[in-house]
Amino acid sequence: MQNLEKLLIAPKQYKFYLIIHHCLNLIHGVYYCKNYLDNLINGRLPFTLAWFRCSFLFLIFILSLGASILYVLIIPQIITLNQQRTRDLINSLKLLLKQKLNSYMGWIEDIVYALYCFGLGLMIWDILTTQVEEIQDVINSIRYQVSIGIVKYLIIKFVLEKWMQKAVLQMEQNQIMKTYQLNEKSEIIQELCPICYDSFKSKEQIAQYLCPGNHKFHQECLMKWLQAPYNKRKTCPYCKQQPLNQTKDFL
Numbered sequence: 001m002q003n004l005e006k007l008l009i010a011p012k013q014y015k016f017y018l019i020i021h022h023c024l025n026l027i028h029g030v031y032y033c034k035n036y037l038d039n040l041i042n043g044r045l046p047f048t049l050a051w052f053r054c055s056f057l058f059l060i061f062i063l064s065l066g067a068s069i070l071y072v073l074i075i076p077q078i079i080t081l082n083q084q085r086t087r088d089l090i091n092s093l094k095l096l097l098k099q100k101l102n103s104y105m106g107w108i109e110d111i112v113y114a115l116y117c118f119g120l121g122l123m124i125w126d127i128l129t130t131q132v133e134e135i136q137d138v139i140n141s142i143r144y145q146v147s148i149g150i151v152k153y154l155i156i157k158f159v160l161e162k163w164m165q166k167a168v169l170q171m172e173q174n175q176i177m178k179t180y181q182l183n184e185k186s187e188i189i190q191e192l193c194p195i196c197y198d199s200f201k202s203k204e205q206i207a208q209y210l211c212p213g214n215h216k217f218h219q220e221c222l223m224k225w226l227q228a229p230y231n232k233r234k235t236c237p238y239c240k241q242q243p244l245n246q247t248k249d250f251l
Contacts, residue, residue: 013167029068044137119146195221
């Protein structure tokens with residue numbers, strides 16, 4: 001899902017996502033820089049004996065230092081964004097995403113992740129081969145820092161990103177349909193769901209699509225329809241109309 005789509009559907013949640021994402025990167029970057037300088041000052045990075053590995057660590061240090069400075073500049077901007085009105089928050093976030101500062105952060109983050117993947121290869125190589133004792137501190141530093149970087153990536157990818165996807169899905173559902181449980185006195189009992197052609201029954205979960213006709217479906221049926229890859233416009237299965245309060249109004 002693209003950043004703009006997340007922003008339009010769930011702007012407040014996307015703001016929170018950006019703050020947590022950038023704070024995690026900032027904390028990791030500052031910690032890496034502190035650890036690198038500590039190893040450098042205490043002579044645990046013998047450049048003459050392990051110039052390639054030391055250069056690898058130095059490159060990540062420079063990128064982490066630059067990224068940390070950018071995060072320090074942009075995080076306060078995100079926190080202080082005006083969110084009294086949803087439209088104002090969306091416009092503010094859109095302007096923020098267009099800043100070159102944000103682009104630079106994205107490039108640096110991609111390069112650092114690529115370096116961590118390369119560092120993972122170095123870790124495997126060092127495990128499979130015998131290295132001299134004098135460079136063991138460098139090898140341990142690479143293992144330690146790369147492991148932390150990979151754990152951070154997994155947290156962002158499979159915890160923070162998943163949370164954002166669920167938030168977007170929930171907001172999207174609220175904008176295009178409302179759900180309720182069917183009772184025994186409902187007028188649509190025994191009517192057919194236009195998707196599965198099975199009759200509506202008491203205590204089933206019904207989804208009313210917020211199109212001009214307010215057509216009703218089994219909630220499970222409608223969810224499968226909306227999540228289908230060919231239905232990018234999120235149209236009603238019955239009348240092919242889009243919801244009346246669709247988020248495109250904010251574009």
